[in-house]
Amino acid sequence: MEYGSLAFQALAATIKIVFMILGFLMPLASILTWMERRESAMMQDRLGPNRANIGPFKLWGITHFMADAVKFLFKEDFVPPKAHKFLFMWAPIMAMAPALIVAAIIPFGPPLCWNELLEKNPVCGQPINLQIAQLDVGLLFYFAISSLAVYGATLAGWASHNKWAMMGGLRATSQMMSYEVTMGMAVLGSFLVYGTLEPGAIVAQQTHIFSLGHYHSSWGIFLQPAGFVLFLTAAIAETKRTPFDIPEGEPEIIGYFVEYSGLRFGMFFLGEFLEIVVSSAIMITLFFGGYHWGNTIDNALLSHLPNFVFVLAMFGLWTVKVFAFCGFQLMIRWSLPRFRSDQLMRLGWQRLLPISIANVVATALVVLWAQQ
Amino acid sequence: MAVGVKVVNRPGSLAQQAYLPAIAEGLGVTFRHFVKNFFGNVTGNRKKTDIATMEYPEEKMKYPERNRGLHRLMLRDDGQVRCVACMMCPTVCPAHCITIVPEEAPDGRIEKRPMIFEIDELRCVVCGLCVEACPCDAIRMDTLDHAKPTYRRVDAILDKEELMSRGIQSTAVQGGVGAFWRERVGGQPQTPPAGAVVPAGAPHGPTPLRDHGHK
Numbered sequence A: 001m002e003y004g005s006l007a008f009q010a011l012a013a014t015i016k017i018v019f020m021i022l023g024f025l026m027p028l029a030s031i032l033t034w035m036e037r038r039e040s041a042m043m044q045d046r047l048g049p050n051r052a053n054i055g056p057f058k059l060w061g062i063t064h065f066m067a068d069a070v071k072f073l074f075k076e077d078f079v080p081p082k083a084h085k086f087l088f089m090w091a092p093i094m095a096m097a098p099a100l101i102v103a104a105i106i107p108f109g110p111p112l113c114w115n116e117l118l119e120k121n122p123v124c125g126q127p128i129n130l131q132i133a134q135l136d137v138g139l140l141f142y143f144a145i146s147s148l149a150v151y152g153a154t155l156a157g158w159a160s161h162n163k164w165a166m167m168g169g170l171r172a173t174s175q176m177m178s179y180e181v182t183m184g185m186a187v188l189g190s191f192l193v194y195g196t197l198e199p200g201a202i203v204a205q206q207t208h209i210f211s212l213g214h215y216h217s218s219w220g221i222f223l224q225p226a227g228f229v230l231f232l233t234a235a236i237a238e239t240k241r242t243p244f245d246i247p248e249g250e251p252e253i254i255g256y257f258v259e260y261s262g263l264r265f266g267m268f269f270l271g272e273f274l275e276i277v278v279s280s281a282i283m284i285t286l287f288f289g290g291y292h293w294g295n296t297i298d299n300a301l302l303s304h305l306p307n308f309v310f311v312l313a314m315f316g317l318w319t320v321k322v323f324a325f326c327g328f329q330l331m332i333r334w335s336l337p338r339f340r341s342d343q344l345m346r347l348g349w350q351r352l353l354p355i356s357i358a359n360v361v362a363t364a365l366v367v368l369w370a371q372q
Numbered sequence B: 001m002a003v004g005v006k007v008v009n010r011p012g013s014l015a016q017q018a019y020l021p022a023i024a025e026g027l028g029v030t031f032r033h034f035v036k037n038f039f040g041n042v043t044g045n046r047k048k049t050d051i052a053t054m055e056y057p058e059e060k061m062k063y064p065e066r067n068r069g070l071h072r073l074m075l076r077d078d079g080q081v082r083c084v085a086c087m088m089c090p091t092v093c094p095a096h097c098i099t100i101v102p103e104e105a106p107d108g109r110i111e112k113r114p115m116i117f118e119i120d121e122l123r124c125v126v127c128g129l130c131v132e133a134c135p136c137d138a139i140r141m142d143t144l145d146h147a148k149p150t151y152r153r154v155d156a157i158l159d160k161e162e163l164m165s166r167g168i169q170s171t172a173v174q175g176g177v178g179a180f181w182r183e184r185v186g187g188q189p190q191t192p193p194a195g196a197v198v199p200a201g202a203p204h205g206p207t208p209l210r211d212h213g214h215k
Helices: A006-043 A064-074 A085-105 A138-146 A149-159 A163-194 A199-205 A225-238 A262-287 A295-304 A307-335 A341-371 B020-042 B088-092 B129-133 B160-165 B178-184
Strands: A109-113 A127-130 B098-104 B112-120
Touching: A006 A064, A006 A085, A006 A262, A006 A307, A006 B020, A064 A262, A085 A138, A085 A149, A085 A262, A109 A307, A138 A163, A138 A199, A138 A262, A149 A163, A149 A262, A163 A199, A163 A225, A163 A262, A163 A341, A199 A262, A225 A262, A225 A307, A225 A341, A262 A307, A295 A307, A307 B020, B088 B098, B088 B129, B112 B160
Parallel strands: none
Antiparallel strands: A109 A127, B098 B112
């Protein structure tokens, strides 16, 4: 098959999609369901679930997520009699699909050099970008699709014919709308610094961890510290988890999925963890150099390993980064108490939004000054 | 506003309003616990962790020494049951869970001994009155164990052999001070009749199941 032909591109894209979903997103999200329970247990001086096993293999209880899936499969799939059947069925898909679609723009490794797979220090005349969709609108696509996730929550709340679910859906809507604005403003800062919205290009620039001589190629966290805190806050709010779990609100309303059971609930559940993985990956892309681990390590690996091994190693290191960041998000979820609904709105509109606008203005001025 | 609400304005410092220092501190606390417990658990050194979880079937909590648990019947120096079938414990038992059928002991020094001694552990309320009532330290509840779950109700009725299997020689002096006193005033200590076989464990066959209905 000839490099660059339509068939080649289609095959490469298919392989990348299948690999990304089955090889990365789903396994990581499934393991996170177990990891959240174990990590919170360790933080609270407990042991957590460690019993599930396959024969003699316990694996510290990692197989709990399989047991969960089997349980979900065998539970009754209950649909409330007065529910809107079609929307009730559609809502979990709407909640889960955006997270999967958004993953298309995440670069998960350096370009694979097609005709130099075994070369060290390849010229890379025929690169295959390890990124499913190389969109110039990149981050705008992220916002467009991830804000669709609000439909999942809203539809679930509406279709359940349940007042609590309705309340949860409304709360989810207001919360996700509010924090979307801050998120966009936070990314605007990164856009000003790197001059592009394409995630692959943003990552390609972050070759140094931090160096004054190459300040424009440092990691985003050092160029946009305020932007990172804002984006992190907004991203956690988007995933609807503590401290921003107003839509679920276990103590007062159960939330928009109160009527869901079995696999449909499992989709909401998994969708939440997919959102964690994807938002972690986006934050790694924007603020922690994507697959880069600093100039020294990158170049050492590039010059000592055959190209395809190098790419695999970088993918592994990127996975480590994403995994650690997921762990960090879980830690935040189990450390902080939740906001009240009005506190949430005040934080979003009166604190984060002005700060994010100020961040954009300040970044613009600094960039202008640096260019002259 | 219908209800009079007095709004007290208590502005915090900038650091408090920014949340971030407090968040960092809180994350520090949880992260410290996580690291300590995680690495202690991975290296298998549970002693170094703060984990309070007991993995029940494998590790069990040790009961305190004064715990009242499963009954046992104590033994004499020669392995016979210490119980003299005085009927104190079934009398005092508020749950009527003790059944004693006395018989004459072949040992000449002892008048009575229990032919049947059964405790229905399902009916027992673990009050410990039988232990209080026993005049010769024959029944105790200090096994630091609890009644085992059974599949059938009858299996929870423990017979004499079962109760004696957990027994040990009691350190209490059998017969009180009377024996000493008799020896000191020159009385003849009674000897067992020649040829009398003193059984160590079971003086009779398996205990027949009896009706334990209300009397």
